[in-house]
Amino acid sequence: MANSNISIHEDNRLLQAKYDITAWFYDILDYPWERQYRKWRPRLLGDVNGHVLEAGVGSGRNLSYYGEQVKLLGIDICKEMIRRALKRASKARCLIDIRQEDATVMTTVPSGQFDWLIATFLCCVMPDHLQPLAVKQFVRVLKPGGKFRLLEMVYSNDKKLRRRQERIERFVEKVYGARFDRGTLEHISRSDALRVTNTYFIKKDVYLIIEGEKVA
Ligand SMILES: C[S@@+](CC[C@H](N)C(=O)[O-])C[C@H]1O[C@@H](n2cnc3c(N)ncnc32)[C@H](O)[C@@H]1O
Structure with a gap:
């Protein structure tokens, strides 16, 4: 459940305030994209099992896709997003706890307990200078051998597509705090405790999946 006395990194306050507003329109604004994301x-999420931490759970768009074998903890910095996720959680097949937490701090999340860490469109929202803090938390909360899977968006190398991204980049940053140029793969690759085992694009060279595991 949402808890208002959590520790939030000072540099995340603006993003939190942004999402307090964006949350009211999030599902409507995101609908044209969500039509492809839901495929x-x-x-x-189909092969994810055990004790799972979803960071940046948002309005709970992933929740119905976890199997009943999953025990999920969802965290998000924004209470309004959590309120929406809780509604979706009530219809999900797995056991779900959702709480307000900053992924760069995670004071209430226990160490070494999670088989999986999932984050979809979290790191493209997270400022680059905070990402090493989040990576440190990912390492801390995963069990040795625990897996992670991230979905992020990046700039395309295709000139036409890149121009289309540039036309919407200001809107995307203003409304979602998201950018196409975050260095998430680099931040993760720099960690000695995480091993990236696979990266691939799920659509064009824009929607990037980063998979890996915590070194046992
Ligand atoms: C673009 S939304 C993605 C939501 C969801 N994962 C999805 O796939 O639809 C990004 C979410 O990350 C959350 N967020 C941003 N920074 C965060 C942080 N440091 N800790 C936890 N949640 C964060 C935002 O509040 C927002 O709900």
Whole structure:
């Protein structure tokens, strides 16, 4: 459940305030994109099992795709997003706890307990200078050998597509805090405790999946 006395990194306050507003329109604004994302979510979550941490759970778009074998903890920095996720959680097949937490701090999340860490469109929202803090938390909360899977969006190398991204980049950053140029793969690759085992694009060279595991 949402808890208002959590520790939030000072540099995340603006993003939190942004999402307090965006949350009211999030599902409507995101709908044109969600129409394609919902085709990918079963693929992203179908093989996930055990004790799972979803960071940046948002309005709970992933929740119905977890199987009943999953025990999920969802965290998000924004209470309003959590309120929406809780509604979706009530219809999900697995056991779900959702709480307000900053993925760069995670004070209430226990160490070494999770078989999986899932984050979809979290790191493209997270400022680059905070990402090493989140990576440190990912390492801390995963069990040795625990797996992670992230879905992020990046700039395309295709000139036409890149121009289309540039036309919407200001809107995307203003409304979602998201950018196409976050260095998430680099931040993760720099960690000695995480091993990236696979990266691939789920659509064009824009929607990037990063998979890996915590070194046992
Ligand atoms: C673009 S939304 C993605 C939501 C969801 N994962 C999805 O796939 O639809 C990004 C979410 O990350 C959350 N968020 C951003 N920074 C965060 C942080 N440091 N800790 C936890 N949640 C964060 C936002 O509040 C928002 O709900």
